Amino acid sequence: xxxxxxxxxxxxxxxxxxxxxxxxxxxxxxxxxxxxxxxxxxxxxxxxxxxxxxxxxxxxxxxxxxxxxxxxxxxxxxxxxxxxxxxxxxxxxxxxxxxxxxxxxxxxxxxxxxxxxxxxxxxxxxxxxxxxxxxxxxxxxxxxxxxxxxxxxxxxxxxxxxxxxxxxxxxxxxxxxxxxxxxxxxxxxxxxxxxxxxxxxxxxxxxxxxxxxxxxxxxxxxxxxxxxxxxxxxxxxxxxxxxxxxxxxxxxxxxxxxxxxxxxxxxxxxxxxxxxxxxxxxxxxxxxxxxxxxxxxxxxxxxxxxxxxxxxxxxxxxxxxxxxxxxxxxxxxxxxxxxxxxxxxxxxxxxxxxxxxxxxxxxxxxxxxxxxxxxxxxxxxxxxxxxxxxxxxxxxxxxxxxxxxxxxxxxxxxxxxxxxxxxxxxxxxxxxxxxxxxxxxxxxxxxxxxxxxxxxxxx
Numbered sequence: 001x002x003x004x005x006x007x008x009x010x011x012x013x014x015x016x017x018x019x020x021x022x023x024x025x026x027x028x029x030x031x032x033x034x035x036x037x038x039x040x041x042x043x044x045x046x047x048x049x050x051x052x053x054x055x056x057x058x059x060x061x062x063x064x065x066x067x068x069x070x071x072x073x074x075x076x077x078x079x080x081x082x083x084x085x086x087x088x089x090x091x092x093x094x095x096x097x098x099x100x101x102x103x104x105x106x107x108x109x110x111x112x113x114x115x116x117x118x119x120x121x122x123x124x125x126x127x128x129x130x131x132x133x134x135x136x137x138x139x140x141x142x143x144x145x146x147x148x149x150x151x152x153x154x155x156x157x158x159x160x161x162x163x164x165x166x167x168x169x170x171x172x173x174x175x176x177x178x179x180x181x182x183x184x185x186x187x188x189x190x191x192x193x194x195x196x197x198x199x200x201x202x203x204x205x206x207x208x209x210x211x212x213x214x215x216x217x218x219x220x221x222x223x224x225x226x227x228x229x230x231x232x233x234x235x236x237x238x239x240x241x242x243x244x245x246x247x248x249x250x251x252x253x254x255x256x257x258x259x260x261x262x263x264x265x266x267x268x269x270x271x272x273x274x275x276x277x278x279x280x281x282x283x284x285x286x287x288x289x290x291x292x293x294x295x296x297x298x299x300x301x302x303x304x305x306x307x308x309x310x311x312x313x314x315x316x317x318x319x320x321x322x323x324x325x326x327x328x329x330x331x332x333x334x335x336x337x338x339x340x341x342x343x344x345x346x347x348x349x350x351x352x353x354x355x356x357x358x359x360x361x362x363x364x365x366x367x368x369x370x371x372x373x374x375x376x377x378x379x380x381x382x383x384x385x386x387x388x389x390x391x392x393x394x395x396x397x398x399x400x401x402x403x404x405x406x407x408x409x410x411x412x413x414x415x416x417x418x419x420x421x422x423x424x425x426x427x428x429x430x431x432x433x434x435x436x437x438x439x440x441x442x443x444x445x446x447x448x449x450x451x452x453x454x455x456x457x458x459x
Contacts, residue, residue, distance in 0.1 A: 027089065028293035028302070029286040034086045035305035037079040041150075042316045044077040046361060048254070049146070051324050052336050052343045058143045058328075061336070061343030064256045071252035071259070075239075078253035078264070080153065081212045081275035082282060087157060088216020091164045092171070102165060103397045104390060107449035109161050110404070113154055113310065114444060115383045116376045120314040121411070121437060124148070128416035140417040141424075143325065147317045148415050152265070155408035156205055160213050162401040167210055171217040179218070182211035187269050194261075199428060201266045205409075208267035215279045228283035235276030243270060258342060311373045316365055323361050386450050400446030407439030 050061040064070040091109070098105040124147075131140060160167075170178040186208050193201030242248045249270045255262030263270040292298045327333055334353055335346035345351065379385070391397075411433055413426025420434040 027286075027290070028299070029282075029289040030086045030089055031306060032289045032293050032302050033082050033282060035302050035309060037082045038305070038309050038313055040077060040079045042312060042365070044074075045146075045150075045317060046320055046358065047077075049320055049324070050336055050343055050345065051143075051328070051333070052338060053328055053333060056328075057139060059343060060142050060145060062256045063345055064252060064254070065258040065342050066339075066344035071250070071256065074251075074253035075274065078271075078274060079278065081215075081271070081278050083153070084157065084160065084209055084212040085215045085219065085275070085279055085282065087161065088213035089219045090216070091161055091213070092168050092217050092220055095164050095168060101390060101392050102394070103392060103447070104449045106162055106397055106401070107447050110158055110401075110444075110447055111383050113158065114404075115380060116310045116314060117151075117154060117408075118383075118440075118444070119375050121440065124318070124416050125419060125437065128419040132418055132420075132422070137418045137422060143321060144417045145415050147321055148411050150313055150317060151408045151412035153313075155405045155412060156209050158408070159206060159401060159405040160209050162397070163210060167214060168217060171214060171221075175221075176218070179211060179214050182207060182214065183269070183272060186211060186267075186272050190268050193266075201268075204266045204268065208272055211272060212275045212279075215275065219279075219283065223283045225284065228280040231276040231280035231283075235273040235280070238273045239270055239277075307376065308369055308373050310376055311369050312365065315368060315372065319365055319368060320361065323357075323364055327357070382448075384451055386448050388448060388450060390449055396446050400443045402443070403439045404443030404447065407436040407443060410436035410439070
């Protein structure tokens with residue numbers, strides 16, 4: 001993907017793309033799903049976020065808690081599995097083509113994700129060090145809890161990516177049997193979580209997403225139309241059975257206050273079946289997506305969206321909370337009420353008011369992203385021009401990846417409220433975000449490798 005500068009007016013250089021690659025190993029359908037699904041995630045977060053202010057003290061809620069039909073919306077908006085499917089398809093090919101050592105390959109995968117993330121984390125650390133001094137933690141705790149929530153994806157995705165040599169061997173040896181076996185493990189972990197020991201469910205943060213990552217391997221091996229249709233029928237039928245008829249699991253595919261537990265954090269077998277549906281739909285739509293993305297307009301739009309993806313993903317929750325806080329400061333809160341101890345929209349007025357609020361929020365995100373997107377591609381010597389020697393130590397890579405993933409997951413759950421000294425409880429354990437930042441830094445330092453020429457088909 002070529003980038004050339006195109007400075008226009010008020011904004012810095014906007015990403016511009018080269019011509020459509022006539023002979024490229026890139027699958028434009030994968031590019032499309034990785035780029036455009038992200039905006040579904042952002043839209044979903046915006047729609048779900050709801051705040052109730054008691055004076056100047058906020059309380060957070062979720063619009064999906066406002067009635068029985070709303071959890072079904074997540075059966076459309078929950079598209080995160082598609083990122084793991086696309087990641088699996090890209091990772092297995094990238095690793096097979098890699099010329100250097102595993103550690104070098106892993107660093108190339110991590111570097112692309114963590115360069116803009118490191119800038120984001122350092123900025124949040126500085127911003128919240130100031131906020132901690134001037135704003136009571138009583139306000140920032142409920143207000144800022146979800147700002148770093150999206151980092152869970154990076155935590156898990158990096159860990160799953162690091163396992164590619166192992167999981168691809170599973171696929172090459174066992175094929176679809178590996179997916180069946182992992183599905184059984186997810187179900188067993190669910191049983192242990194729900195019937196024996198609740199923290200056991202944490203295992204599915206790895207097992208379930210490794211399973212979905214395997215779908216990407218299957219995609220690269222070839223999936224027939226009949227297989228795709230069968231996956232849709234099986235996944236949808238199983239979820240209707242266990243969530244609606246038997247009532248064993250909640251309906252929502254994200255965690256909401258009105259349901260007994262979350263199907264997402266950690267993932268359950270419901271998310272696995274949902275991933276089957278999404279994967280089947282993607283396989284059926286892939287030829288059409290390739291055709292649409294092969295037009296100059298489609299290719300240009302998707303390439304630009306891909307360039308902006310990490311910037312949008314990292315910053316959209318911070319911007320959302322800032323926007324809702326600003327509305328409160330000027331006395332224009334979205335109308336909400338408390339009903340049966342749950343924060344819900346206050347009738348039709350909420351949805352009418354949400355229209356201009358959405359337009360303004362979209363304009364804010366667009367403006368900030370137009371200024372910040374170059375951070376994804378700027379040269380940072382520590383990341384891009386390391387002078388250290390190549391490390392061939394697998395143990396070093398395992399320790400580095402573990403520190404990085406655990407640190408990011410801790411920041412995701414703990415957040416920056418009260419930074420740098422506050423302790424928060426998440427995942428049933430005490431978390432200091434400052435300590436998690438140190439873990440991230442150490443993990444990156446252990447994973448860092450000298451720069452190599454990156455495979456353009458693997459980015």
